Amino acid sequence: MHIMEGFLPSPWWEIWFLVSLPFIIIGLYQLNKLVQEKRDALPLLAVAGAFVFVLSSLKLPSFNGSCSHPTGTGLGGILFGPCIAAVLGLIVLVFQATLLAHGGITTLGANVFSMGIAGPAVAYLIYKAGTRAGANTYATVFIAAALADLSTYVVTSVQLALAFPGTTGFFGAFSAFAAIFAVTQVPLAIIEGAVIMLVFKYIVQLKPEILTHLNLLSESTVNKLREATA
Amino acid sequence: MKYGMEITVAVLIIVFAVVFLIQDGAIQATLGDGEEAWGGADGEAAGIIEASGYEPWAEPFWTPPSGEIESLLFALQAAIGAVIIGYVFGYWKGSRKAA
Numbered sequence: 001m002h003i004m005e006g007f008l009p010s011p012w013w014e015i016w017f018l019v020s021l022p023f024i025i026i027g028l029y030q031l032n033k034l035v036q037e038k039r040d041a042l043p044l045l046a047v048a049g050a051f052v053f054v055l056s057s058l059k060l061p062s063f064n065g066s067c068s069h070p071t072g073t074g075l076g077g078i079l080f081g082p083c084i085a086a087v088l089g090l091i092v093l094v095f096q097a098t099l100l101a102h103g104g105i106t107t108l109g110a111n112v113f114s115m116g117i118a119g120p121a122v123a124y125l126i127y128k129a130g131t132r133a134g135a136n137t138y139a140t141v142f143i144a145a146a147l148a149d150l151s152t153y154v155v156t157s158v159q160l161a162l163a164f165p166g167t168t169g170f171f172g173a174f175s176a177f178a179a180i181f182a183v184t185q186v187p188l189a190i191i192e193g194a195v196i197m198l199v200f201k202y203i204v205q206l207k208p209e210i211l212t213h214l215n216l217l218s219e220s221t222v223n224k225l226r227e228a229t230a
Numbered sequence: 231m232k233y234g235m236e237i238t239v240a241v242l243i244i245v246f247a248v249v250f251l252i253q254d255g256a257i258q259a260t261l262g263d264g265e266e267a268w269g270g271a272d273g274e275a276a277g278i279i280e281a282s283g284y285e286p287w288a289e290p291f292w293t294p295p296s297g298e299i300e301s302l303l304f305a306l307q308a309a310i311g312a313v314i315i316g317y318v319f320g321y322w323k324g325s326r327k328a329a
Binding site for chain 1: 232234235236238239242243246249250253254257267268269270271272274275276278279282284286287288289290291292293294300303304305307308310311312313314315318319321322323326
């Protein structure tokens with residue numbers, strides 16, 4: 001769930017546009033480089049973008065009587081880093097803001113930051129740390145994607161609490177918004193992590209050379225993973 | 231195990247669905263006439279913000295005219311994504327087989 005149209009007062013909506021803008025610019029630059037130098041990764045880029053389309057359209061019921069949707073941006077974050085994921089998130093958010101009245105144009109900067117940048121950055125860092133530490137690849141992907149989903153909504157709560165501290169101050173407001181967004185998100189984050197883990201397994205099975213080409217996995221790890229599920 | 235992960239994910243989704251059904255039973259029992267549970271989390275947050283006296287300063291310039299149209303567009307969004315994912319994975323599988 002994104003921050004709705006008009007629900008961020010000035011100066012917050014401008015601030016979040018300014019914060020998100022450099023990531024989008026770097027993302028476009030990186031995309032351009034990817035298109036020129038690693039053309040074999042383009043279908044994977046399409047999958048990562050398509051994944052955001054599918055997952056962010058599914059509003060799922062959570063256990064506390066409200067609905068929210070997963071983000072799907074964790075996969076893009078793991079595969080291409082937070083800047084390219086920010087561009088993928090931007091495309092989906094513009095689609096939803098213009099056609100579905102979901103999210104908004106004025107809140108686009110804030111929503112790009114939470115869903116396209118903060119979440120994927122968490123996924124990217126966890127994935128890098130996990131592979132460096134030699135942790136189980138699929139477990140790392142699961143945790144990275146689930147926490148990317150969850151942190152998106154923690155950031156949304158922070159954004160709203162900063163703009164609307166109310167009478168209780170930032171922390172009081174944050175816990176009120178987090179109770180709505182982040183708590184609702186916990187079961188959805190687990191499902192999202194599991195689904196992205198499964199997709200990652202299929203990439204390893206069908207197109208492992210892209211993963212090694214993008215320096216995401218070493219060839220020996222790929223072989224080990226493929227043997228385990230052969 | 232070859233399909234270990236698929237089974238794990240399937241079990242997770244089934245648990246998710248069962249928890250939803252049980253929870254829904256409990257929630258429906260406490261609802262009054264005309265009340266509806268399972269609204270969006272964004273709507274709830276908007277409720278808190280509007281209760282503080284804030285008025286949103288911008289409105290969406292186009293809103294789907296009905297719930298049906300809205301679900302059409304959400305379904306369309308999911309379908310676009312699913313087609314691309316299916317196409318790419320199918321293409322990879324096919325070229326692997328051919329190689």
